[in-house]
Every structure is written in C-alpha cells, then in structure tokens.
Amino acid sequence: MDEQQIRAELREWILAHAKSKPSGELTDQTAILETGLLSSLDIVEFVLFIEELRGDEVDTDDIEPEVFTSIDTLWEGFFGQAAG
C-alpha cells in the first residue's frame, strides 16, 4: 500500500468512528482528538487498525500521545521513515 492509500484508509477509519461530523473537510492537518472527533477510548481500536495496516504490532510504550494529533503525525509516527 502506498502513502496516499494509507492516508486515505486512516481518513476513512476516522470518519467512520467520529463522534461528530467534522466542521468542514477532514484534511491531513485536522486535529483529530482536540476537535473531539475521536476520544481516548477509540485509541485502542485505532491502534489495532494501524497494526493491521502496518502488518506489524505497535508498542504503545514507545508512543507519545502527540502522534495522534492528525493524519500527518500518524503517517510520520507509524508509517514514515522514522517509524520503527
């Protein structure tokens, strides 16, 4: 799966699980948690979805909550060059 597909998958998951409709478009910079789109209880489900996309487990001990800020930070934290 290439970068664009992964970003699209992440966007789709967020929209499917959003508590409220985002005001305006959900961009790769939209604040996911701050705007209340997802709550902390959604994070476990989301992490498992990311594991499935990555084909590799996520060790949450290695993760700062900031990685869940936006699709951009998710991409960098879990899929980009820096991601383990």
Place this chain on the structure above:
Amino acid sequence: METASQLAVRLTKQSRDQFWNVYTEFDWPDSLDADRYAMTPELISIHGTELWESLDEPTRKRLSLYEVGNFFSLTLQGERPLVAGLSDRLYSKRLTHEGTEYIHHFIDEENKHMIMFGLFLQKYLGKVYPEKKIALDRTYAKGEEEVAFFCKVMVVEELGDYYNVKMMLDDAIEPIVKQINWVHHRDESRHLGFGRRHLTELTEQWMPTWSDETRAGFSDWLGQYIKSSWNDFYNPTMYKDAGLEDPYQVRKMALAHPLTAEHRARASKKLVNIFLRLGLLLEAPVL
C-alpha cells in the same frame, strides 16, 4: 444501612485473618498439561462461533492457554492504575481513617495479584500482554474524576470476577489456573463489597451537583468504557500466538457474532444493573 467506613472495619479484620503469602501459596508445575484446557471453554472468546467449531481439539486447547494468558494480563494491566489511584488516596480527605486502613489491605492484595499473574504469565507464556491504552487529558466536573475512578475499578473487578467464579469451580481445567482464580476471587469479593458501598456514597455526594449535560456525558463515557474493556478480551496477538490465521479478522468476526454479544450481556448484567440503579448509566449500553 452499613456505611463504607463500618464495612471497611469488618473487611480489614477479614483481610488480616486471611493474610496470605504469594510466594508460598502456590506449587507451580514445571509445565502445563497440553491435554487439558487452561481456560474454561465456554469463556474462550470465540466459543460457539463457526471458527470454534472448525478447530480441532489440540488447537482449541492451545488457544485456551493464550486466552487465559490474555485474561490474566488484562487483569494485571487493570490492577496497575488501580493500585496507583488507591495509593494516591491514602491518608487524604478522600478516604476516612477506616477507609485508609482497609485500602492498605486492598493495595497489598492487588500487589500480590499482580505478582501471582506475573509469575504465571512469565512461566507459561514467557510474556505479559501489553496494554494498548493511551491516556489523554480531559476535564472533569467536580467529583467526576473520583466517581470515574471507582467506576473503572468496578468494571475491571466485576468482569474479572465473572470469569474467576466460573473457573474456580471448573475441575476439568489446569489445577493451577483453577487455584489462581479461587485465590483471586477470595480477595475480590471483599474489594467488590467495599467498592459498591464506596461508589454509592460518592455518587450520592456528587451526582446531585452535576448538570444534566455532565450526567449525560458521564453515562456516555461509562458505556464506552465498558465496551472498550470488553474489546480487550478479543486480542489479535493472542489469536496469532495460538496459531490462528488472520488474527485481526478473527477479532472482528468474534466481536460481531451474536453468541459473543449474548455472553458479554450476561457477564456484564450485574455491573450494568449497579450503574443503572445509581443513575451513572442512563441506559444499558450495547456491548
């Protein structure tokens, strides 16, 4: 009606009378018997599904080891913040003097439970399943955090106890697993008694001061919290370790299956009824 403080005095005495040593309580076998179930089959997360029916007996038994390992891991992972929160309340205004005395035993017993589960997990699985939760800051109304903390305690303890009681009576499973469940239940029945009384008093104290919006928000959060606690029973890594294919699909299938939904509703009935009666849940959540 007995107050939480009066109950704490009684429970303190019981904890002292039954004081036990986690290092001498068990005779750990070198290995588990592969011909026996490590967990009561009816409690296995995929029990009754078409996938379960398709598995041969050795695979079912292998799965039962990872299932009980996951159950013990999530109990242990739930006990960590529980002990942290209880320690934080010792000698504070949030507890009475009698409450503090009992909480010393509560913490002591939870610490022993973590040691007990940890020993089992390291010995027979070689690992403790990690938790995937990430704590995010949120704002609370007055008293809301206190009530939420004891709700979380009750969720982990009530759901766990449903499993403990089933397994401590099951002669067909691994004797060491049966014994661990029995030892756990013996302490938990006191914790649950105290927790119910204490949460009732906290709710009576704080809920009348909450706005309708706070109450609705709390009920919403609590329902979600119970649901997410249940989801932890369907751990893809556990399915993978047991050798099942497509572990993430297994989780989705199992969570969506009507038979497992019935099981979750049955096992949460007592818990949900307590929350409904206290008004902390405004309606029964779909689990």
